Amino acid sequence: MSDYAVDITSLHKRYSNGTTALNHVQLQVPQGCIFGLIGPNGAGKSTLIKSLLTIIRPTLCEGTMLGKPIGHKPTLSQVGYLPEHAQFPAYLTGREVIEYAAGLSHQSRFQCRVRCDDLLEKVGMNAHAHRRISTYSKGMKQRIGLAQALIHQPQVVFLDEPTDGVDPEGRMIMKGIIASLRDEGRTVFVNSHLLSEMEQIADRVAILSQGRIVAEGSIVDLTRKKALFEVSFIGQLPVRLMTWCQEHGMEISNDRIRCHAESAVMIQPLIDQLRGALLVIREIKEQRFSLEELFLQVLADSRKNP
Amino acid sequence: MTQALTILLDSLRMLRASKMFWISLWISALVALSYASIGFTDVGISLGFGMMNFQVPFIRRDTAEATEFYRLLFTDVIVRFWLGWFSLVLALISTCSIFPQFLQPGSIDLALSKPLSRARLFLLKYLGGLSFVATQTLLFCVVAFIAIGYRLDSWSWQVFWAVPVITFSFSLVFCVSALIGVLTRSMIFSLLGSLLFWAMTLVAQWSEDALYKMAYVLPEMGLKIDLASGGISEADPAQSNDLRETHRKISALVAILPKTRECTLLLKRLIVLEGPANPRTGLDLGALLSGNSDAELERLMEQYEQRHSVSYLIGTSLAFELLVLGLAIVVFQRRDY
Numbered sequence: 001m002s003d004y005a006v007d008i009t010s011l012h013k014r015y016s017n018g019t020t021a022l023n024h025v026q027l028q029v030p031q032g033c034i035f036g037l038i039g040p041n042g043a044g045k046s047t048l049i050k051s052l053l054t055i056i057r058p059t060l061c062e063g064t065m066l067g068k069p070i071g072h073k074p075t076l077s078q079v080g081y082l083p084e085h086a087q088f089p090a091y092l093t094g095r096e097v098i099e100y101a102a103g104l105s106h107q108s109r110f111q112c113r114v115r116c117d118d119l120l121e122k123v124g125m126n127a128h129a130h131r132r133i134s135t136y137s138k139g140m141k142q143r144i145g146l147a148q149a150l151i152h153q154p155q156v157v158f159l160d161e162p163t164d165g166v167d168p169e170g171r172m173i174m175k176g177i178i179a180s181l182r183d184e185g186r187t188v189f190v191n192s193h194l195l196s197e198m199e200q201i202a203d204r205v206a207i208l209s210q211g212r213i214v215a216e217g218s219i220v221d222l223t224r225k226k227a228l229f230e231v232s233f234i235g236q237l238p239v240r241l242m243t244w245c246q247e248h249g250m251e252i253s254n255d256r257i258r259c260h261a262e263s264a265v266m267i268q269p270l271i272d273q274l275r276g277a278l279l280v281i282r283e284i285k286e287q288r289f290s291l292e293e294l295f296l297q298v299l300a301d302s303r304k305n306p
Numbered sequence: 307m308t309q310a311l312t313i314l315l316d317s318l319r320m321l322r323a324s325k326m327f328w329i330s331l332w333i334s335a336l337v338a339l340s341y342a343s344i345g346f347t348d349v350g351i352s353l354g355f356g357m358m359n360f361q362v363p364f365i366r367r368d369t370a371e372a373t374e375f376y377r378l379l380f381t382d383v384i385v386r387f388w389l390g391w392f393s394l395v396l397a398l399i400s401t402c403s404i405f406p407q408f409l410q411p412g413s414i415d416l417a418l419s420k421p422l423s424r425a426r427l428f429l430l431k432y433l434g435g436l437s438f439v440a441t442q443t444l445l446f447c448v449v450a451f452i453a454i455g456y457r458l459d460s461w462s463w464q465v466f467w468a469v470p471v472i473t474f475s476f477s478l479v480f481c482v483s484a485l486i487g488v489l490t491r492s493m494i495f496s497l498l499g500s501l502l503f504w505a506m507t508l509v510a511q512w513s514e515d516a517l518y519k520m521a522y523v524l525p526e527m528g529l530k531i532d533l534a535s536g537g538i539s540e541a542d543p544a545q546s547n548d549l550r551e552t553h554r555k556i557s558a559l560v561a562i563l564p565k566t567r568e569c570t571l572l573l574k575r576l577i578v579l580e581g582p583a584n585p586r587t588g589l590d591l592g593a594l595l596s597g598n599s600d601a602e603l604e605r606l607m608e609q610y611e612q613r614h615s616v617s618y619l620i621g622t623s624l625a626f627e628l629l630v631l632g633l634a635i636v637v638f639q640r641r642d643y
Contacts (some may be wrong), residue, residue: 048452050643054419056638075423076421077421081411083411083415084412087410088409088416089407090323091320091323092316092319100312102312103309103313103314104312105420199373
């Protein structure tokens with residue numbers, strides 16, 4: 001089997017009204033990781049997940065999921081899904097929703113009974129399991145939604161805005177469950193607007209904008225590429241050195257020089273130049289982008305160069 | 307198999323949560339009890355488990371007429387009006403939301419993301435909707451079976467023909483409701499559209515029915531209806547030929563439509579109670595109660611009631627249903643959700 005849980009060679013979705021939701025997307029999601037898909041509203045995140053799960057019929061789809069062609073229905077028995085704004089039948093109890101999802105995934109009631117208790121415990125809904133869904137708050141529905149997505153012990157789990165409407169305690173529980181899934185070797189694919197949370201849990205992220213993947217990689221690698229070093233000095237910067245800095249794409253403001261560099265090695269020439277000009281280096285500060293800053297930067301870049 | 311059971315169990319849970327289901331069930335229970343309360347004495351009929359007694363010269367305990375009366379009451383009144391009309395309307399009101407609700411964003415996603423083909427999912431959901439009527443009719447038939455057995459000492463399992471027949475009749479309208487539900491995702495459109503369609507098919511069936519009587523039954527009795535004045539006079543073969551031509555055209559139209567009414571009336575042919583042999587078949591309830599019967603009229607009425615074969619009624623209706631379901635499945639399969 002491929003090292004990738006999801007390996008999309010080309011995914012294209014064009015609606016009948018002419019809107020292109022996904023523009024020949026290429027994406028690889030390694031097995032056993034937490035993968036975050038982020039992007040502005042309308043970027044095509046949900047469309048991408050729905051295309052993988054046969055909820056939307058893509059215009060073109062080449063690739064595999066768990067080693068089988070995308071759209072292969074039997075493979076979906078190894079896939080869990082929590083949709084955005086999930087609406088469970090109001091007449092069911094929390095436990096019945098989980099049993100319903102298990103049944104649709106070929107799990108008998110006997111098989112899922114023990115696991116259902118365990119999951120209800122994990123998501124903190126044991127005490128409310130016999131209440132009807134219609135009496136649940138948004139956060140409680142999300143917790144049940146997560147439990148139903150995991151009842152059949154899927155290899156890949158797609159979570160679309162899983163913490164939407166969930167209280168801080170619930171978010172902590174969800175993050176814990178997501179991390180434990182990775183530890184068990186399962187792949188978790190998360191769509192979320194909450195970039196700070198994504199930064200805490202995701203191993204890899206992809207940024208989707210206007211139906212295209214504009215950045216993809218591990219968070220460490222991506223933020224490193226956008227790292228910034230700020231060098232403060234004492235003294236007057238000579239004109240020659242000022243010109244050199246500008247030629248190398250550095251920004252100068254009063255007694256500071258800002259240099260975009262992936263690592264400290266790359267700013268050594270600047271330090272040499274400053275010392276050569278007999279300037280005193282007061283401070284060197286590395287400023288890494290947060291995922292949010294990275295996201296905004298990448299989006300701005302992609303809009304400038306579509 | 308697990309998936310099918312899961313969806314059918316979900317349908318039963320949906321029924322359990324529906325107020326209309328319980329209202330309908332209680333009314334059914336009342337109607338069934340009222341039916342069971344009818345008994346026969348040495349002089350006539352008793353109602354309310356013997357609380358009221360009526361003298362009826364032709365219908366007495368242990369007579370063929372009593373058996374026929376009890377059968378006709380079931381097939382011509384209860385099945386025709388309660389099970390075939392009112393309970394079906396209530397069922398349609400209760401089930402018209404099944405597909406529009408199922409197709410709501412966030413709800414349909416869960417089902418479609420499972421290892422289950424869209425066609426199978428649609429059909430299982432459809433069968434779940436039919437269980438509303440099947441459950442109601444089954445419970446009704448159990449009471450009717452006990453009532454008939456107790457009253458006539460005739461434990462006739464044929465009563466249970468009502469379950470598949472009434473469910474089939476309902477399915478002929480429910481398939482239209484499902485198609486409109488899939489197309490519009492609107493509960494109101496689904497209900498109004500299916501009711502309108504049902505009314506249209508009934509008008510077509512009534513028209514064919516009335517024309518048959520005017521074109522075949524009355525002329526054979528030597529009578530004709532003056533369409534201008536509404537009066538009845540001696541038969542004119544030329545006019546009956548015109549009417550027969552019109553009947554043929556209407557029949558062609560009716561042939562492609564589902565025959566909900568006639569399928570329900572099939573029960574009259576299917577349910578034959580064991581008991582003293584009835585020398586007079588083809589009677590309706592009115593004729594039986596009045597005691598007035600005409601052998602020639604009874605023959606003509608029997609011919610009229612059986613003018614369409616069972617295979618024609620079921621076959622053409624089923625063809626319509628399969629066509630509508632096929633269309634609904636194509637729409638359901640091609641949609642993005």
